[in-house]
Amino acid sequence: MKRKKYTAPEDVTLPKTPTGIEGLDEITGGGLPTGRPTLICGGAGCGKTLLAMEFLMRGAMLYDEPGVYMMFEESAAELAANVRSLGFKVEALVARKKIVLDHVHIERNEFEETGEYNLDGLFIRLGHAIDSIGAKRVVLDTLEALFSGLPNHSVLRAELRRLFRWLKDRGVTAIVTGERGEAGLTRYGLEEYVADCVIVLDHRVEGQISTRRLRVLKYRGTTHGMNEYPFIITANGISVMPITSLRLDHPAGVQRVSTGVPRLDEMLGGKGVFRGSSVLVSGSPGTGKSSLAAKFVETACRRGERALLFAYEESATQIMRNMRSIGIDLETWVKKGLLEIHASRPTLQGLEQHLVMMHDMVCAFRPAVVAVDPISNLTLEDTEAAVKPTLMRLIDFLKQKQVTAVFTSLTSGSGAASSPEDSQVGVSSLMDVWLLMRNNEFNGERNRTLYVLKARGMHHSNQVREFVLTAAGIDLLDVCVLDDRVLTGSARATQEAHLAAAAELRGQGHQHRQRQLASKRKAVDAKIAAMRAEVDAEEEEMNLAIKQELMQENTMRQNATSMAASRGELGNKHNLSQGKP
Amino acid sequence: MKKKPPMSDNVQAFLDGATAAADEERYVLRLYVTGHTPLSTKAIVRIRKICEEHLKGRYDLEVMDISQNPKLAASEQIIAAPTLIKKLPLPLRRFIGDMSQTERILLGLDLQKTEKSPPPQS
Incomplete structure (x- = not known):
């Protein structure tokens, strides 16, 4: 936390000029250093010119900062045509005095050195272009053409040093492009003049697929993203993906x-x-x-x-x-x-x-x-x-x-x-x-x-x-599980059928046993009924026997009475009924 | 170069230049300087001297100060100062520097041959 407090004022004191290029401003923490030159170097076809052009275009369109584009290799018409395919209409901005295009044509055979000289012509030219629209941004693309145009490099180097000093004094935010060299960052060592901010563009082919990458090699006096960031050139210009996984603070919702x-x-x-x-x-x-x-x-x-x-x-x-x-x-x-x-x-x-x-x-x-x-x-x-x-x-x-x-x-x-x-x-x-x-x-x-x-x-x-x-x-x-195995598809269907059949079988067994019990119960009931019937029959027989015995007794008694009556006297009947003497 | 001559004239001029004597040719020279610097002064003095010595009466030298007229710098493709441009006779040629190397200027202006045989390169 303490460190953060120390770095924060630094960021404030170093004014930055937003490039308007997606992602680049995030990497650099706000843009390029205001009033200082920035070197953009890289190999052929890695997007230096486009990046520089977008810097000017966005500056003119979004931040109302007019710019001067001084080109040494392409002509103004060529450049306008090239960037038109990427959605930039340079001519319109030129007409509105927001951008000045100046093509510095250098042909080596034309020059004949006849003694001491300086590059005041270039200075005056640039100065005039800046003054004519009140430019805040300048692009020099690419100064290295001077090295092939002018034979005397020692003069040139002294003049370039003066040029960068002069750019700083003018307070313009400048982009200088440079071709990648074999030994250093640039072929003619431009990096030694531009000490404030260096951005390296790269175009690498791995496994037959090429990827453009951007890296802020150096940015004096400020913190910046150190990584190589891939970028693409789209119909809307350059897009750098600054997604860094430095932070891990995304919100976690519960939805x-x-x-x-x-x-x-x-x-x-x-x-x-x-x-x-x-x-x-x-x-x-x-x-x-x-x-x-x-x-x-x-x-x-x-x-x-x-x-x-x-x-x-x-x-x-x-x-x-x-x-x-x-x-x-x-x-x-x-x-x-x-x-x-x-x-x-x-x-x-x-x-x-x-x-x-x-x-x-x-x-x-x-x-x-x-x-x-x-x-x-x-x-x-x-x-x-x-x-x-x-x-x-x-x-x-x-x-x-x-x-x-x-x-x-x-x-x-x-x-x-x-x-x-x-x-x-x-x-x-x-x-x-x-x-x-x-x-x-x-x-x-x-x-x-x-x-x-x-x-x-x-x-x-x-x-x-x-x-x-x-x-x-x-x-x-x-899924069906059988013997530690997961069954799917028809096996699952088979297994399910199998289980169903087994269940049915089990069900049938139950019914069978129930039926058996029922019939047994029926048999027992029948047996009980038979025994009861037997007892009933015996009882009936017994009752019948008793009845017969009683009937016999009555018959015998009646017979005796009738016999007594038939023997004679009715009066005896009473005697007989009152008991035999 | 204010009015561009038609092609045939160009060719004619070239042929004329090749066949006719050098004395008859007219030289149109422009010297671009930046203010009153020592370099400017040196260059002006020297080119005047060369012209007087070798092109007397058939040259048209104009000295322009691009710090006074900066638009010229862009239209004439000036980057170094001082710059001398030989507009005529064709081809166009540029000399940069304070004009101290007279031999190179004479060579570039195609004047050496008419005066004497070119000195050995050393």
């Missing part, structure tokens, strides 16, 4: 966004991913990475958000056609202007330039969701060590902008054979959510599976799900 697949949201704690987080979808070929990314993009559009899809494998129309087959309609959103598909070949330019381009497109389109399909293709030509920092810049940038990003990554090998965790481009550690998609080959068929390898800051499922693409869209199914 969640759906991935578009309900079951996947469910796996990610039920709500999807955090807004502004980065999702990596990796997997072997044909596992459905692009489909998932497309679904994500489509879902964002459905929510009414803007989405940007960078495709490096298929053309825009091809994507729209293919996604329609699984029920994802991208065309509607493209027509509505919510979705932009940017398809290009990864070999079109280097990784850095791709990133600069993405940066510009994101800044221009301001999407809520960005999908890159795939990042692994971008890294085709670069070594892995170079890939990580550049991708880190992109991811950092997207996070700063609170853009939810989906990156697909193709893992080499057939998934099952090699560990997909190993074959990443070294970016997985930067990702907040990592979905891994695999092909399971088993039982004569391949099936897609998906699982959440990691998901920062949210509860997530540890389950493997089967990833199914149908005409109706994407769905995730629970």
Whole structure:
């Protein structure tokens, strides 16, 4: 903190002139040193002239600072034509007295040295040009032509020293360009005169892909970005990507966004991913990475958000056609202007330039969701060590902008054979959510599976799900597990059928046993009934016997009575009834 | 050079220059200086002397101060001072410096040959 306090006043005391070039002002902390010359050097065709011209154009257009462009190699008409293709209309500014173009024509054979001389002619010429429009900015492109034009270099060097002193005294912010030399920064050692600010442009070819880079080699009296920054020349001039991963202070929101697949949201704690987080979808070929990314993009559009899809494998129309087959309609959103598909070949330019381009497109389109399909293709030509920092810049940038990003990554090998965790481009550690998609080959068929390898800051499922693409869209199914093996596809179907059959069988067994019991109960009941019937019969028989005995007794008694009566006297009847004497 | 002669005239002038005697040719010279500096003064004195010695009566020398008339510097493509421009006879030629190396000027003005054989380069 203490250091910061010390550097802050320095930045204040050193006035800076904004270049208006995207990114460059951020790297230099405000622009080029005001009232001092800046050297821009680099090899042929690396954009020195364009950078210098843009500095003047932007100065005239944005900051109302007129400028003088003194060129030694091209003519004014040539220069105007060259920069017109990049969207600069120099002639209009020249007509409005905002810019003066002065072509210094030097032809070596024309000069004959006849003694002592100086470059007062150039001074007067420049001075007049500056005074005529009140210029604040001056470009000298490139002074080195003087070295080939004038034979006496010792005079020239003394005069150049005087020229830079003079420029400083005039208080103009100057850009001096210089061709890259073999030994030093510039062929004729211009850097020894310009001590305040040196910017080196570079144009390197690695793996047949060229990338332009910019570096602030030196900036006296101020802090500046030290790195090499890739830049591209677009239709709107130069664009430097100043994304530094120096800071790690992007805000972290709690808002969640759906991935578009309900079951996947469910796996990610039920709500999807955090807004502004980065999702990596990796997997072997044909596992459905692009489909998932497309679904994500489509879902964002459905929510009414803007989405940007960078495709490096298929053309825009091809994507729209293919996604329609699984029920994802991208065309509607493209027509509505919510979705932009940017398809290009990864070999079109280097990784850095791709990133600069993405940066510009994101800044221009301001999407809520960005999908890159795939990042692994971008890294085709670069070594892995170079890939990580550049991708880190992109991811950092997207996070700063609170853009939810989906990156697909193709893992080499057939998934099952090699560990997909190993074959990443070294970016997985930067990702907040990592979905891994695999092909399971088993039982004569391949099936897609998906699982959440990691998901920062949210509860997530540890389950493997089967990833199914149908005409109706994407769905995730629970997989079947049998003997420590995950079953998918028809095996899962078979297993499910098998389980169903077993369940049915078990059900039938229950019924059988119940029926058996019922019949047994019936048998017992029957037996009980029979026994009861037997007892009843016995009882009946017994009652019958008793009845017969009683009847016999009565009959005997009646017989005795009737016999007594028949013996004689009725009176005896009473005697008989009162008891036998 | 105020009016550019047509091509045929140009060619004619060239042929004339090649065939006719050097005495008949008229020299149009412009010396551009920057203010009253020692270099300027030296150059003016010296070129006048050369002209008087070698081109007497057939030269047209004009001395211009570009610090007074800076527009000339751009239109005449002046970067060094002093600069002498031989406008005629063609081809156009520029001499920079304080005109102290008389031999080189004479050589450049195609005057050496008419006076004497060129001195050996040393």
